[in-house]
Amino acid sequence: MEQIHHYIAGRLVPGESGRRGPVYNPATGAKTHEVDFATPGEVDAAVAAAGAAFPSWRATSLSRRAEILFSIREVLDAHRQDIAAAITAQHGKVLSDAMGEVARGLENVEFACGIPEHLKGDFSEQASTGIDVYSIRQPLGVVVGITPFNFPAMVPMWMLANAIACGNTFVLKPSEKDPSTAMLIAELMHDAGLPDGVFNVVNGDKVAVDTLLAHPAVQAISFVGSTPVAKAIHETATRNGKRVQALAGAKNHMVVLPDADIDMAADAAVSAAYGSAGERCMAISVVVAVGSVGDRLVDAIARRLPSIRIGDGLDPASEMGPLVTREHRDRVASYVDSSAAQGATVVADGRRDPAYDKPGFFLGVSLLDHVTPEMACYRDEIFGPVLSVVRVDTYEEAVRLIQENPWGNGAAIFTRDGGAARRFQFEVDAGMIGINVPIPVPVGYYSFGGWKNSLFGDTHMYGPEGVHFYTRAKVVTSRWPDPATSSIDLGFPSTR
Ligand code: NAD
Numbered sequence: 001m002e003q004i005h006h007y008i009a010g011r012l013v014p015g016e017s018g019r020r021g022p023v024y025n026p027a028t029g030a031k032t033h034e035v036d037f038a039t040p041g042e043v044d045a046a047v048a049a050a051g052a053a054f055p056s057w058r059a060t061s062l063s064r065r066a067e068i069l070f071s072i073r074e075v076l077d078a079h080r081q082d083i084a085a086a087i088t089a090q091h092g093k094v095l096s097d098a099m100g101e102v103a104r105g106l107e108n109v110e111f112a113c114g115i116p117e118h119l120k121g122d123f124s125e126q127a128s129t130g131i132d133v134y135s136i137r138q139p140l141g142v143v144v145g146i147t148p149f150n151f152p153a154m155v156p157m158w159m160l161a162n163a164i165a166c167g168n169t170f171v172l173k174p175s176e177k178d179p180s181t182a183m184l185i186a187e188l189m190h191d192a193g194l195p196d197g198v199f200n201v202v203n204g205d206k207v208a209v210d211t212l213l214a215h216p217a218v219q220a221i222s223f224v225g226s227t228p229v230a231k232a233i234h235e236t237a238t239r240n241g242k243r244v245q246a247l248a249g250a251k252n253h254m255v256v257l258p259d260a261d262i263d264m265a266a267d268a269a270v271s272a273a274y275g276s277a278g279e280r281c282m283a284i285s286v287v288v289a290v291g292s293v294g295d296r297l298v299d300a301i302a303r304r305l306p307s308i309r310i311g312d313g314l315d316p317a318s319e320m321g322p323l324v325t326r327e328h329r330d331r332v333a334s335y336v337d338s339s340a341a342q343g344a345t346v347v348a349d350g351r352r353d354p355a356y357d358k359p360g361f362f363l364g365v366s367l368l369d370h371v372t373p374e375m376a377c378y379r380d381e382i383f384g385p386v387l388s389v390v391r392v393d394t395y396e397e398a399v400r401l402i403q404e405n406p407w408g409n410g411a412a413i414f415t416r417d418g419g420a421a422r423r424f425q426f427e428v429d430a431g432m433i434g435i436n437v438p439i440p441v442p443v444g445y446y447s448f449g450g451w452k453n454s455l456f457g458d459t460h461m462y463g464p465e466g467v468h469f470y471t472r473a474k475v476v477t478s479r480w481p482d483p484a485t486s487s488i489d490l491g492f493p494s495t496r
C-alpha cells in the first residue's frame with residue numbers, strides 16, 4: 001500500500017503518528033493509498049518551515065517572484081496531463097473535466113504572474129506642502145489553506161498563487177480523500193525554482209486543522225468546504241485573531257422563464273447538474289421552472305439523460321465518473337427515496353443505471369420533479385448527480401425562493417428578455433450570477449465568492465480580492481525639509 005506523506009521545507013516527510021486515512025480509486029472501489037494524518041508536532045514543523053522561509057521570500061524582489069511564478073506556470077502547464085490524471089485517480093471525475101479544472105487553476109497562477117502590477121500602491125505628491133503620501137501593501141507572513149475534495153488542484157491554486165506572489169509563505173492542508181494532487185503540485189513548484197519552505201503540505205484531519213487554527217505563527221486562514229465546517233473554522237480562527245475567508249456550501253438555482261430557448265436551457269441544466277457527478281459547489285442543483293415552461297422543460301431534460309455515458313474517468317468515452325466515496329454515493333442515493341416519500345415525482349432514479357452495480361462508487365443521474373422547499377432534497381446540499389425541479393407560477397415566486405434559501409453562491413437565469421435578466425442581476429442575493437450561463441465561475445482576474453451561508457468572512461477568493469486578502473496596507477507620510485525651517489508646533493497636523 002503506497003503511503004502519502006507530508007511535504008515540508010522542500011522534502012517529503014513521513015508522518016510518525018501512525019494515524020492514517022484510506023484513499024480510494026473511486027472508479028474501482030479499491031483502496032490505493034494511505035495518507036498520513038499529521039500530529040500537532042508535524043503541523044508545527046510545517047509552520048516553522050514556512051516561518052523560516054518568510055523573511056527572505058518577502059524580501060525577494062517583485063521581478064524575481066514574478067519570474068518564479070512564470071516558471072511555476074510553465075512547469076504546471078507542461079504537466080497538465082499528470083495533474084489531471086492524479087485528480088481522476090482519487091476524485092473520479094473524467095479526465096476531460098480534470099483538464100478543465102487544471103486550466104481554471106492555471107488562470108490563477110497566470111494572474112499572479114502580474115504581481116508587480118497588482119501590488120502597485122498609490123502616491124500623492126505634495127499632499128501637503130513638501131509632504132508626499134503613499135500606500136504599500138505588505139505580506140502577512142505564514143498563511144494557511146484548507147481545501148475540499150472536489151477540486152484538488154484548482155482550489156489550492158485559487159489560494160497559493162496569490163498568497164506566495166504577495167510574499168507570504170504557505171501551508172496547505174488538502175482533503176484527506178484525494179491528497180496526491182497537492183503533493184504533485186508541491187513537487188512541481190519546487191522543480192520550478194520555488195525556494196524550500198515557501199510552500200508546504202501537511203496531510204491530515206481535524207487534528208491538523210485545529211492545530212493550524214490555533215497556531216500563533218499563522219496569520220491567515222483560507223478555507224473552502226462544507227458550510228458547518230466553514231462556519232466553525234471562521235468562528236474559531238477569528239477568535240484566535242486570524243484573518244479568515246471561509247467559502248462554503250451551496251444550492252444553486254437556475255430560473256427558466258417561459259420565453260427561454262427550451263433546448264438550450266435543458267442542455268445547460270443537464271451539463272451543470274451532472275458534470276463532475278454534481279460534486280461542484282457551482283453545480284445547478286435546482287431548476288426553477290416558471291409558468292408554462294414546466295412540462296416542456298422536464299421533458300427536454302429527461303430526454304437527454306439516457307445518453308449520458310457513465311464510467312471510469314480514464315475512459316475517454318465517459319462523460320460522468322463515480323462519486324468520491326461509497327458512503328457519499330449512498331447518502332446521495334438516499335435522497336431519491338426520501339424525496340419520493342415526501343411527494344416528489346422521481347423522473348429518473350440513478351440507482352437504475354447499470355453503472356450503479358459496478359464495483360466503483362458509481363451512481364446514475366436522478367431527476368426529481370414537483371419538488372417543494374420543505375423536502376430534504378431541496379433543503380440539503382446533496383452534492384451529487386441529483387437535479388430537483390421546482391415549479392412556480394411567476395418570476396417573483398422564483399426570485400423569492402432564491403432569496404429565502406440560506407445559501408447564495410451562484411444563481412442563473414435563462415431568458416431572451418434582457419430586462420428580466422437585468423432585474424435578476426440587480427435584485428438576487430447571490431455572489432455570482434449567470435445570465436444564460438449555468439456555472440458562472442468568474443475568470444481569474446475577477447474574484448470568486450458567495451453570499452449568505454456560502455461564505456463566512458468578507459473577502460472573496462483569488463483575483464483582486466485575493467491580493468487584498470493576502471496583504472495588509474501601510475500608508476507612508478514623508479517629508480524631506482530643510483532642517484533650518486524646523487520648529488515646534490503642538491497643533492494637530494493638518495494640510496497646508
Ligand atoms: P469538508 O467540509 O468535509 O472538508 C473540507 C476540508 O475541511 C478538508 O480539508 C477536511 O479535511 C476539513 N475538515 C472536514 N471536517 C472537519 C472538521 N470537523 N474540523 C476541521 N476540519 C475539517 O468538504 P468536502 O466534502 O471536502 O467538500 C465539499 C464541500 O465543499 C461542499 O459543501 C461544497 O459546496 C464545498 N465547496 C465550496 C466551494 C466554494 O467555493 N464555495 C468550492 C468547492 C467546494
